[in-house]
Each structure stands twice: as structure tokens, then as C-alpha cells.
Amino acid sequence: MNKIIKYVLLDIIKSKIIIAYTLFLLLLSIGLFNLGGSPDKGILSLLNLVLLTVPLISIVFATTHFYNSYEFMELLVSQPINRTKIFMSEYLAVALSLSVAFLVGVGIPVAVFGAGLTGFYLVLTGVFITFIFVAMAFLASVITRDKAKGIGIALMLWFYFALIYDGIVLFILYAFGDYPLEYATLAMTVLNPVDLGRIIVLLNLDVSALMGYTGALYKSIFGSVWGITAAFGLLLLWALIPVLSSRRIFSRRDL
Amino acid sequence: MRNSTKQIFILAYILALTLGSQVALGNNTLNVCKTCPYTSVKEAVAKAAAGDTIVVDGGTYQEHGIEINKPLAILGRNNPVIDSNFKGQILTVLSDNVTIQGLTLQNIATSYRHDDAAIRVVQRSNVRILNNTILNTYFGIYLQYSEGIVVKDNVVKGEKGDKAESSLGNAIHVYRTDEVEITGNTVQGHRDGIYLEVVKDSEVHHNTSQENQRYGLHFMFSNGNNYTYNTFRHNGAGVAVMYTDKVHMEHNTFENNWGAASYGLLLKDIRDSVIRNNIFRRNTTGIYMESSSRLDMQHNNFERNGWAIKLLTSSIDNTLKLNNFTGNSFDISTNGPSQLNHVENNYWEKYTGYDLDKDGVGDVPYRPVSLFSMLVERVPPSVMFMRSFMVDLLDNMEKVLPSIIPENLVDEKPLMSRVKHDSDRKLTQVVR
Numbered sequence: 051m052n053k054i055i056k057y058v059l060l061d062i063i064k065s066k067i068i069i070a071y072t073l074f075l076l077l078l079s080i081g082l083f084n085l086g087g088s089p090d091k092g093i094l095s096l097l098n099l100v101l102l103t104v105p106l107i108s109i110v111f112a113t114t115h116f117y118n119s120y121e122f123m124e125l126l127v128s129q130p131i132n133r134t135k136i137f138m139s140e141y142l143a144v145a146l147s148l149s150v151a152f153l154v155g156v157g158i159p160v161a162v163f164g165a166g167l168t169g170f171y172l173v174l175t176g177v178f179i180t181f182i183f184v185a186m187a188f189l190a191s192v193i194t195r196d197k198a199k200g201i202g203i204a205l206m207l208w209f210y211f212a213l214i215y216d217g218i219v220l221f222i223l224y225a226f227g228d229y230p231l232e233y234a235t236l237a238m239t240v241l242n243p244v245d246l247g248r249i250i251v252l253l254n255l256d257v258s259a260l261m262g263y264t265g266a267l268y269k270s271i272f273g274s275v276w277g278i279t280a281a282f283g284l285l286l287l288w289a290l291i292p293v294l295s296s297r298r299i300f301s302r303r304d305l
Numbered sequence: 306m307r308n309s310t311k312q313i314f315i316l317a318y319i320l321a322l323t324l325g326s327q328v329a330l331g332n333n334t335l336n337v338c339k340t341c342p343y344t345s346v347k348e349a350v351a352k353a354a355a356g357d358t359i360v361v362d363g364g365t366y367q368e369h370g371i372e373i374n375k376p377l378a379i380l381g382r383n384n385p386v387i388d389s390n391f392k393g394q395i396l397t398v399l400s401d402n403v404t405i406q407g408l409t410l411q412n413i414a415t416s417y418r419h420d421d422a423a424i425r426v427v428q429r430s431n432v433r434i435l436n437n438t439i440l441n442t443y444f445g446i447y448l449q450y451s452e453g454i455v456v457k458d459n460v461v462k463g464e465k466g467d468k469a470e471s472s473l474g475n476a477i478h479v480y481r482t483d484e485v486e487i488t489g490n491t492v493q494g495h496r497d498g499i500y501l502e503v504v505k506d507s508e509v510h511h512n513t514s515q516e517n518q519r520y521g522l523h524f525m526f527s528n529g530n531n532y533t534y535n536t537f538r539h540n541g542a543g544v545a546v547m548y549t550d551k552v553h554m555e556h557n558t559f560e561n562n563w564g565a566a567s568y569g570l571l572l573k574d575i576r577d578s579v580i581r582n583n584i585f586r587r588n589t590t591g592i593y594m595e596s597s598s599r600l601d602m603q604h605n606n607f608e609r610n611g612w613a614i615k616l617l618t619s620s621i622d623n624t625l626k627l628n629n630f631t632g633n634s635f636d637i638s639t640n641g642p643s644q645l646n647h648v649e650n651n652y653w654e655k656y657t658g659y660d661l662d663k664d665g666v667g668d669v670p671y672r673p674v675s676l677f678s679m680l681v682e683r684v685p686p687s688v689m690f691m692r693s694f695m696v697d698l699l700d701n702m703e704k705v706l707p708s709i710i711p712e713n714l715v716d717e718k719p720l721m722s723r724v725k726h727d728s729d730r731k732l733t734q735v736v737r
Contacts, residue, residue, distance in 0.1 A: 094692070097692065098692065098694065101694070102694055212694060213694060213695050213698070214695075216690055216693045216694070216695035216696070217695050217699075219690070220680065220687060220690060220695065220696070220699075223680075223684045223686060223687045224680060224683070224684060224687075227683050227684040231684065231686040232686050234686075235686040235687070235689055239689060245689075245690070245693070248692065248693065249689060252691065252692065263565060263685060264685050264686045264688055264689060265565065265688065265689075266565040268689065
């Protein structure tokens with residue numbers, strides 16, 4: 051398995067896209083920290099970047115990578131290697147390379163300019179988001195053999211989680227505004243990893259005081275060690291579910 | 306001869322008059338210290354004649370229930386401490402023309418029946434309370450049914466610890482007292498820092514009120530008062546003022562009132578008042594306005610607040626002019642479509658318009674209310690979607706084609722650069 055991961059990683063680095071991605075993140079983060087003035091402001095601007103571009107790039111890169119290495123996978127399948135092993139190596143190689151790119155591009159500037167717990171949460175959220183969206187990309191890829199269709203599904207998934215979902219929830223909140231919605235909102239944010247990540251970071255910045263009663267309630271939930279652990283546990287679940295289900299599909303499917 | 310007799314008579318008369326007044330008013334100094342003729346303040350007060358001065362020398366005096374029932378000056382020298390040991394009120398002023406200066410008064414227990422205070426003035430006038438330090442008391446200075454009182458340069462510090470709001474008293478509590486001057490005091494750790502109820506024609510200047518459990522300043526039914534150069538910071542719920550006309554609030558600083566239920570300044574039923582040249586910095590809500598009308602709000606700075614102004618639709622005919630709005634999460638939020646206020650010539654950091662004729666006034670109107678702030682006002686839990694990409698998108702769409710945000714709440718002439726309140730008189734002239 052390690053050997054396959056090594057091959058895939060070498061392949062990814064050769065394509066140079068990952069290096070461009072690292073540089074892009076690095077430039078943006080350094081720029082934002084220098085513009086923002088205070089580290090808190092920098093982290094706030096970075097948050098939008100992490101929650102919008104990281105999922106997009108992760109999902110598009112992973113989907114195209116999966117289809118491009120289809121022949122390589124077919125070759126491996128013809129060897130006496132377990133299919134799950136092949137699939138997991140592919141997944142881990144892509145997710146790890148994107149995570150390392152993220153850690154270098156965002157993690158280092160955060161550590162240099164505005165470390166602290168919030169910065170740490172931001173970086174951790176980014177890594178989780180990378181793993182989650184690579185998993186979703188793989189799920190989209192194993193569903194269909196058609197490359198265009200696969201990328202389409204992946205983009206739809208990104209569009210849904212980054213944009214449409216919030217729109218739907220806001221609409222629901224508006225429609226049911228007369229009811230106490232604190233816990234309903236909590237449940238609905240848990241159903242979207244992007245929202246969950248955003249709230250973990252926001253609640254640890256001092257803008258949380260703006261959020262009135264709901265903010266106080268959320269802070270009492272997410273502010274504790276247990277709450278944060280639970281939140282990251284949920285993010286882990288968000289990565290595991292698509293990975294395990296796509297692995298299942300991959301190992302049973304006629305390639 | 307006859308003339309000289311008359312002169313002698315007049316001379317004698319004057320002499321008698323001065324002597325007489327000497328006897329009547331007294332002008333002696335009574336010293337209180339461990340080795341003096343008087344070893345307790347209470348004893349000295351009992352023996353003193355009207356008009357005497359009592360000088361209390363350094364040291365700690367275990368006393369309470371001192372009733373000042375004649376015009377006296379009680380002056381502290383070398384920081385004397387009067388400790389009530391939680392047994393009751395320390396000084397009760399029951400006479401006009403009293404001065405209390407330079408004492409440290411401490412340790413008064415919570416008393417729901419008596420509202421014990423370090424210094425209480427009851428139905429008197431011309432009392433001066435200067436330079437005292439009041440520590441760990443229930444109420445600090447309590448004025449009731451009096452007039453012409455000066456409270457100056459005192460420090461009143463309570464120890465709120467984690468006591469409940471109901472078991473804390475106010476630092477300076479004024480009830481039905483007119484012409485009070487409260488200047489240069491530092492108050493902290495009480496329920497309300499400065500509390501005025503039915504107080505008229507009074508001045509509150511240069512005070513610092515911080516870390517109080519509830520409000521830094523709290524007044525009700527107190528018309529015609531001036532509040533200038535005060536600082537209110539880190540108070541549990543900021544400053545709340547209610548049911549009052551003709552108030553002047555100028556050059557005050559409201560800062561760091563930060564938390565789920567905190568306001569810089571909460572206005573409820575305030576009318577015909579002036580709020581100018583104040584700084585609102587880092588409050589959860591800079592100003593909350595409910596049922597307030599005909600307020601003149603100019604030259605204020607709103608910096609890095611959550612909401613700079615929450616303007617409820619029950620507030621009408623207010624003027625917002627030449628204010629700076631910088632770094633606020635929401636500039637103005639409101640709870641309904643109707644708006645009858647005048648918003649003009651403010652500087653909004655979020656303004657993205659242009660100024661082709663270079664007259665310093667933007668050519669495109671600015672709408673300070675965002676769609677998201679309307680949504681949050683209606684459905685508070687939706688605040689959890691702050692900074693979501695969808696929310697930014699909706700806000701920008703609404704800015705281009707306003708349909709939900711109040712159409713009348715608009716600054717038709719937003720300024721292109723920050724108003725410098727002191728030096729920009731010229732620009733002020735132009736836009737007026």
C-alpha cells in the first residue's frame with residue numbers, strides 16, 4: 051500500500067498543479083495577513099478563502115486525477131492486489147498531497163503571523179475540508195465512468211455545500227421564523243461540513259459576541275473541549291462516510 | 306460729641322454682631338486621632354458646634370451610624386479609614402452646608418431593608434462630597450430628595466465578585482435630587498455606576514464608570530441634564546437611559562461593552578436630545594434606539610462595533626449627520642420597512658460609490674441596512690450564517706436592486722472620506 055501511495059504521490063508532484071496550488075495559497079495568505087492589520091482580521095479573511103477555494107480545488111483536482119489515473123488503476127487491478135488497497139492508496143495520496151499543500155500554503159503563514167488557538171482551528175478545519183471534499187470527489191468518480199459526468203457531479207456537490215445549502219437553510223429559517231430555531235439551526239449546520247468548519251472558527255474569534263443569544267448558546271456548546279472534539283468528530287464522519295461508501299462501490303463495481 | 310457716640314454705638318454693634326455670629330456658627334477645628342481629645346468621629350460630631358471643622362487624622366476608626374445634623378466640614382488628613390465592619394451605614398447627612406472630604410469609607414453589607422450606603426444625604430442642600438474613597442459597600446453615595454449637591458473626584462469601588470444583580474447596590478445613586486454636579490469620579494464593581502432617577506438640571510462630567518454588573522450610567526425621568534467627557538467601559542450591559550427629554554450627551558466614550566446582552570448606549574423613550582462627538586468603540590451594539598425621537602446625532606464615531614446602530618421603527622424624526630462608521634459588522638439594522646429618520650452626510654467605510662465632481666460627497670446613495678441584518682433581526686439564529694458566501698452574495702444583490710431593505714433609510718449624500726470632527730469645519734460648512 052505504501053508503495054502505491056508513493057507512486058501516486060510522485061505522479062501528482064510531477065503534474066506541478068499541486069505546486070501551483072501551494073504557491074497560490076501561500077501568496078494569498080501572506081497578502082491577507084499583511085493587508086488585514088490584526089491577525090484576527092487576517093484569519094477572518096482567510097476563513098472565506100479556506101471555505102470556498104479549498105473545497106473547489108480539492109474536488110476538481112481529485113476528480114480529474116481519478117479519471118486520469120483510471121488506466122493505472124486498471125493495471126493495478128490486474129495484479130494480485132486487493133481493490134480496497136488500491137482505492138485507499140489513491141485516496142490517501144491525493145488527500146495527503148492536497149493537505150500538505152494547504153499546510154504549507156496556509157499553515158505556515160498562520161503560524162508566523164497569527165498563531166493561537168483560532169489559527170490552529172482554521173488550519174485543522176482546512177485539512178478536514180480537504181479530506182472531505184477529496185472523498186466526495188472520489189464518490190462522484192466511482193458513481194459514473196463518464197469523465198464529464200463525474201466532474202459535473204463533483205462540481206454540483208461543491209456548489210451545493212458552498213452555496214445552495216446556505217440558501218436553502220436561510221429560506222427555511224425565514225419561513226419558520228416564528229418558532230424557536232436554535233437547535234434546528236444547530237442540526238442544519240451539522241449537515242454541512244463547510245458551515246460546521248466556519249462556525250468552529252468564528253466562535254473562537256471574538257465576533258462571537260455579536261451573535262447574541264444564539265451565539266452564546268453555540269459558544270457554550272462549541273467552546274468546551276467536548277464540543278470542539280465533537281465538532282471535529284463530525285467532520286471526520288463527513289470524510290469517512292463518502293470514503294467508505296465509495297470504497298464499497300469501487301470494490302464491487304465492474305471496472 | 307453726639308456724632309462720636311453714634312460711631313461708638315455702631316462699632317459696638319458690629320463687634321457684637323461678629324462675635325455673635327462667631328458663637329452662633331462656630332469656627333473651631335476639632336481634631337480626631339488616637340491621641341487627640343476626640344478619638345472617634347462620632348464623638349467629635351456630637352460635640353461640634355454648627356460651622357466647625359472636624360479634621361480626622363490617619364488611622365482606622367471602627368464606626369458606623371454617624372449622623373451629621375449640623376453644618377460641618379469633615380476633612381480627612383493622612384488617609385483616615387472609617388470601617389463600618391458590615392454593621393450599617395457610615396455617614397448620614399441630615400443638615401445643609403456639609404462638606405465631606407478625603408475620607409476612606411469601607412465595608413458595608415448588603416441590606417435590603419435599609420439600602421445602606423457609605424454616605425447618605427437626605428432632604429438637604431449644598432452638600433459637598435469630595436475626594437473620598439469608598440470601598441466594598443452596598444450603595445456608595447446615596448442622595449435623596451436633596452438639591453445643590455457636589456460629588457467630585459471620589460473613587461467608589463465595589464466587589465461584585467459573582468454576586469447576583471439583586472444583591473448589589475449602585476455606586477452613586479441619586480433620587481429626586483436637582484442640581485447635582487457629579488464630576489471626576491471613578492466608579493466600578495457595583496450594580497449601576499451612576500444611577501439617576503427623577504433628577505433635573507444636573508451635570509455629569511469627566512467620570513469613569515467601568516466593570517459594573519449592569520449599567521455604567523442609568524437614568525430615568527431625568528430631564529435637562531448634561532453628560533460630557535465620561536468614559537463607560539466593560540459594563541455588563543453598557544449604558545441605559547430611559548423616559549427622558551432634553552439630554553445633552555457629548556464627548557463621551559462608550560467602549561468594550563461586549564457580550565450577548567451588551568449595548569454601548571441604549572435609548573428608550575428619549576426625546577429632543579443631543580448626542581454629539583461621542584465615540585462608540587467595540588460594543589456589541591453601539592446605540593440601540595427604541596421609541597426615541599427628535600434626537601440630534603452628529604459627529605459621533607462608530608468604530609468596530611457589532612451593530613453600530615439598531616434603529617427600531619418606533620424611533621422617528623432623528624437626525625444622523627456627519628458621523629463616521631468604520632469597521633462595524635453591521636452599520637444600521639432595523640426591524641421594519643418604514644423609516645422616518647434623516648440620515649445624511651455620514652462617512653461609511655463600506656461605501657463603494659464614486660465622486661465624479663470631486664466635492665467630497667459620493668454621487669450614489671448608500672444604504673446602510675443590509676439584507677442579512679434584516680434577516681438576523683427577524684430570525685436571530687440565522688446569525689450563524691454570518692460570513693457565509695451565500696449571505697455576501699444576497700447582500701450584494703440586494704444592494705443593486707433593493708426590494709426588502711427599507712427604501713427610505715438611505716444616505717443620499719454619503720461622504721467620501723472620514724469626517725475629522727475638529728479640523729473639518731470647512732467641509733462641515735459646505736455640506737450644511
